[in-house]
Amino acid sequence: MTRPANEGCFLNLMILYPLNSSPYSAAVRIAVYAKNLDIEIVDPPGELGSTRFHSINALGTIPWLVHGDLVLSESVAILEYLEEMFPEPALLPGEPYARATVRVVQRIAELGILTPCAELRRLPETPDAATGSAKLTRLVRGLASADAYVSDGSCAVGDRLTLADCQLSVALSLVRNLVRAGKIPNLLSARPRLSRYLTTIEANRDVYRVLGEVDTAQT
Ligand SMILES: N[C@@H](CCC(=O)N[C@@H](CS)C(=O)NCC(=O)O)C(=O)O
Numbered sequence: 001m002t003r004p005a006n007e008g009c010f011l012n013l014m015i016l017y018p019l020n021s022s023p024y025s026a027a028v029r030i031a032v033y034a035k036n037l038d039i040e041i042v043d044p045p046g047e048l049g050s051t052r053f054h055s056i057n058a059l060g061t062i063p064w065l066v067h068g069d070l071v072l073s074e075s076v077a078i079l080e081y082l083e084e085m086f087p088e089p090a091l092l093p094g095e096p097y098a099r100a101t102v103r104v105v106q107r108i109a110e111l112g113i114l115t116p117c118a119e120l121r122r123l124p125e126t127p128d129a130a131t132g133s134a135k136l137t138r139l140v141r142g143l144a145s146a147d148a149y150v151s152d153g154s155c156a157v158g159d160r161l162t163l164a165d166c167q168l169s170v171a172l173s174l175v176r177n178l179v180r181a182g183k184i185p186n187l188l189s190a191r192p193r194l195s196r197y198l199t200t201i202e203a204n205r206d207v208y209r210v211l212g213e214v215d216t217a218q219t
Pocket of ligand 1 (some may be wrong): 021022023049061063073074157
């Protein structure tokens with residue numbers, strides 16, 4: 001998909017439209033900071049959900065990346081694009097099985113943890129029991145899956161920051177925030193491996209910076 005000609009910026013200028021409060025955007029910002037990329041990071045034009053935003057961004061979601069005449073939605077696709085455009089420092093391991101494992105953890109983090117958390121966060125104070133428990137069950141399963149995959153190293157897959165950490169660190173911090181807000185039971189207490197992982201990965205400078213930005217924006 002190409003960007004409408006009059007929504008202009010200069011050829012090859014890269015612009016990322018996130019919001020600090022958006023966990024999907026946070027994962028991309030960790031990669032941008034870790035790679036020290038020269039990307040403009042600006043608030044999305046028009047409100048999310050507005051006609052103006054939808055007229056230039058078909059999916060209507062953030063994060064949204066504009067690169068010259070190219071536009072890209074979906075955090076995972078943006079992460080892959082940045083990795084291919086700027087391979088150093090690498091956020092994917094060299095070995096095929098490790099690369100595949102990174103992608104499995106990315107899927108678990110997004111679909112099994114982040115998405116149910118985002119949905120649980122949006123629930124009214126007193127949701128109907130079936131809706132609340134279906135989303136909670138999905139989250140419990142997501143955490144169990146992540147627990148099975150996270151390595152004993154300092155990062156999700158081995159000892160170097162990867163795309164898996166960009167997404168899993170944000171997803172687990174969102175779980176912790178929901179626990180602190182009293183919205184869900186303390187699911188992390190039953191997952192010491194994931195709790196240890198979160199404590200360890202938060203020591204990474206770029207993860208720490210972005211989780212701080214998310215927390216500030218959400219409080
Ligand atoms: N699967 C998408 C989800 C993105 C998403 O839902 N972003 C939220 C903000 S956290 C959004 O743009 N919501 C506005 C809407 O859905 O209209 C991704 O990974 O980028």
